[in-house]
Amino acid sequence: xxxxxxxxxxxxxxxxxxxxxxxxxxxxxxxxxxxxxxxxxxxxxxxxxxxxxxxxxxxxxxxxxxxxxxxxxxxxxxxxxxxxxxxxxxxxxxxxxxxxxxxxxxxxxxxxxxxxxxxxxxxxxxxxxxxxxxxxxxxxxxxxxxxxxxxxxxxxxxxxxxxxxxxxxxxxxxxxxxxxxxxxxxxxxxxxxxxxxxxxxxxxxxxxxxxxxxxxxxxxxxxxxxxxxxxxxxxxxxxxxxxxxxxxxxxxxxxxxxxxxxxxxxxx
Numbered sequence: 001x002x003x004x005x006x007x008x009x010x011x012x013x014x015x016x017x018x019x020x021x022x023x024x025x026x027x028x029x030x031x032x033x034x035x036x037x038x039x040x041x042x043x044x045x046x047x048x049x050x051x052x053x054x055x056x057x058x059x060x061x062x063x064x065x066x067x068x069x070x071x072x073x074x075x076x077x078x079x080x081x082x083x084x085x086x087x088x089x090x091x092x093x094x095x096x097x098x099x100x101x102x103x104x105x106x107x108x109x110x111x112x113x114x115x116x117x118x119x120x121x122x123x124x125x126x127x128x129x130x131x132x133x134x135x136x137x138x139x140x141x142x143x144x145x146x147x148x149x150x151x152x153x154x155x156x157x158x159x160x161x162x163x164x165x166x167x168x169x170x171x172x173x174x175x176x177x178x179x180x181x182x183x184x185x186x187x188x189x190x191x192x193x194x195x196x197x198x199x200x201x202x203x204x205x206x207x208x209x210x211x212x213x214x215x216x217x218x219x220x221x222x223x224x225x226x227x228x229x230x231x232x233x234x235x236x237x238x239x240x241x242x243x244x245x246x247x248x249x250x251x252x253x254x255x256x257x258x259x260x261x262x263x264x265x266x267x268x
Contacts, residue, residue, distance in 0.1 A: 016042055023054035029065040030058040040112070047116025056120055060109040067104070071211055074124045075100060081125045082132040091135070093198040098131040099124065100218050101254070105225060107244060169236035170246055177227035178261045185220045186262065192217055193259040221254060 016038050024034070037057050047053050058066030078099060079092040086092075103111040103124070114123050181189070191197045191205065199213040208216070229247050250257065 019050045020054075023051050026051040027054055027058065027066070027069070030054070030063050031065075032058050032061065032063065041116075044115050045117075049116045049119055052120035053114065053116035056111045056114045056116075059104055060112045067215065070104075071215065074121050075214070076211070077121070077125070078128045081128045085129075085132045085136065089200060090196070090198045091132075093200070095128060095132045095135060096214065097217065098135065099128050100214070101221060102131065103127060104218065105222055107229070107247060166232070166236050166242065166246060169232060170250075173231035173235055174224075174228045174250065174257065175261065176231050177224045178258065180227055181220065181223070185223070188213075188216055189220055189258055190262050193255055194262050221258070224258060225250065225254065 019041060020034050020038050023037070024030075024032075032054070037054060040057050041047060041050065041053060044053065055066055055069060059070050075096055078096040079087070082092065082095055103109060110127075114120060188202065188206075191202045192199070197205075199210050199217065202208075203210050203213045206213070225247070228250060229243065232243055232246065
């Protein structure tokens with residue numbers, strides 16, 4: 001077994017660890033497993049923006065300080081980025097939430113795909129533009145709200161089989177996760193998903209800033225997602241791949257599914 005001094009010497013000779021130390025110095029408030037980040041950095045082809053890569057990695061692990069920085073530096077710019085497409089506050093809020101969910105939620109958050117070749121802001125801007133264009137297209141097409149759509153949009157045959165195999169347990173896990181929300185969390189989601197209020201309006205009601213409300217909504221969604229996954233494993237003991245497939249399906253229609261439950265739940 002190598003001594004700490006020997007390990008330290010090896011790290012000093014490894015150029016990746018110099019990058020890690022530089023990133024730590026740039027973001028001293030983040031709590032990150034440096035060995036895992038070193039592996040993540042090494043998996044990317046010649047990343048030029050290591051500090052941004054470190055920020056993205058910390059966000060993927062759920063580090064609160066990193067998420068706050070990402071909110072302040074990048075998510076706060078979504079309105080500017082999509083202004084030429086549509087400037088309405090409700091539309092901007094919806095795009096911002098979609099970007100947050102796509103990049104930061106899930107078993108393997110999409111923000112881990114960021115390569116570090118270009119600035120994280122530019123990469124996030126592309127994600128925001130895509131989300132805005134997708135939302136505009138959805139609004140043009142209109143959309144239903146029945147249960148089949150919310151649970152089975154764009155499902156391939158294999159995923160449909162997995163869904164049908166575990167559907168009772170999946171529904172029970174999802175309902176249990178939603179029932180585990182406290183009254184404050186339910187009201188927050190009801191304001192956003194049922195009443196259609198943007199985060200600025202919700203902030204005025206509950207006395208919080210837009211950024212704080214945004215983080216609270218993301219946190220509630222994440223809680224539902226993770227609790228559903230935990231309960232699903234307990235209820236059906238499904239194979240890991242099946243659980244991942246079901247959770248990807250839930251993630252794609254999370255707001256629709258939560259909204260339906262809240263409507264059924266009434267005043268809760």
